[in-house]
Amino acid sequence: MATSERNVRLDLERPPVVETSLGFYFSRVAGWNILHFGALWEKFRAKYPITEFPPPILPNIASPPFKFEWNPSDSIVPIRACFTNAQKTQLVQLQQELFLHNWRKTDATSDYQHYDTILPLFKQDWATFLEFLAERGLHRPKVARCEMSYFNHIVRGEEWQEFADLPRLFRAWRGFEGDEVFKNPELVAFNVVQKVGKGQVMVAVSPAVRTIDGKEILQLNVTGTVVPTDSEDDGLFAGLGECHEIALKGFQSFVSEESMTRWRAKR
């Protein structure tokens, strides 16, 4: 799945991860309007020639000082723009309140991209974004949260059959073995949030269907977040490093030994 430069190290030969996301959430940049999305794309276009407009993210409003706002210069609905490379594996996500870099697995490029590989790409993209803001006379954003997420797919029929199997996948779910009522649940979904060091790990487990191939999966989303001490680059990237470490710790603690063996964890 990933490696870390600090205390935590995790290396899986067959990681379940299909996508990662890292970046910053911030209070909206004063003066930013809908036209800036297109102008910014011109700066990214050579690297990311494809655009996508997925549903907007509603950031975690519990994390101060974030506030959801709408101004007359905004579009009726919030916009999330994605600038994607030609292989559709690397992309920048931009919304008025966030700047993220995603890696995603495709059939053509299925090898997992480690944090150490992705971070320099994100740093370049962030520098381009800041340069754009400076050119337009816009202020550097005040970052409210650093975040790193791992999106994992655990395929039904391959790694699990019934929800009663979940205790074999996750340490956090002990199941209801022998229970008369809950002996074989039809559906299980749960979230776990835990403070870790200066940040927080959020783990979400939910059943889904993957539309690209129609397979039933369990989504296992693991997110590490940290509120940075300042909005300068050094502090922000240190915060991202902590998010990465928190997410890995959370993942390792959350999944079972059996799962780690199946994903061929290198010791």
Added chain:
Amino acid sequence: MSAAITFDRWAQLQQSLRPAVKSTVSVQSEPIWRVAPELARVVDVQAAPWLSEALADLRTLKDAGRNQPGFGDFRIADETMNHVRQLLTMEALRQLARPNIIRFSGGGVSLSWVLEGRELTFSVYPGDEEVTFMYTAGLGRVVADGVARRSDEVTDAVNEFLAPAPR
């Protein structure tokens, strides 16, 4: 003083803006609070109240599928299962009620809905990438049928079923 509108008034704002624009703006298929930075396309099994049960029904049909010489081969291939799940999770179908799921000889699966005497059926045949559909009214009179190769063609068939044009 900025004209900022806080989150708790967002729904109210959208309501107040809607009458002013004639067109429909549809930007998402899931509630906004469930949208994550993930871009891989997945549909939560709670996206429709019946989806979890329908997926379970489908698994039961597959498990019970047998080749019955002289009667038919009712085994459902994994590829067909995947195709049916892709169909079941399409946004156009998630707005409907729970479908009747029927397997038929040859390893195919049909999804059907009945509404006020009209019936819409989508059928998935093993090995085919497209979906066939048939919309009937009255005493089995075929109003429309054909092959849907793209999601918008499925959506068109559903829309016609829900709001039939006067004929």
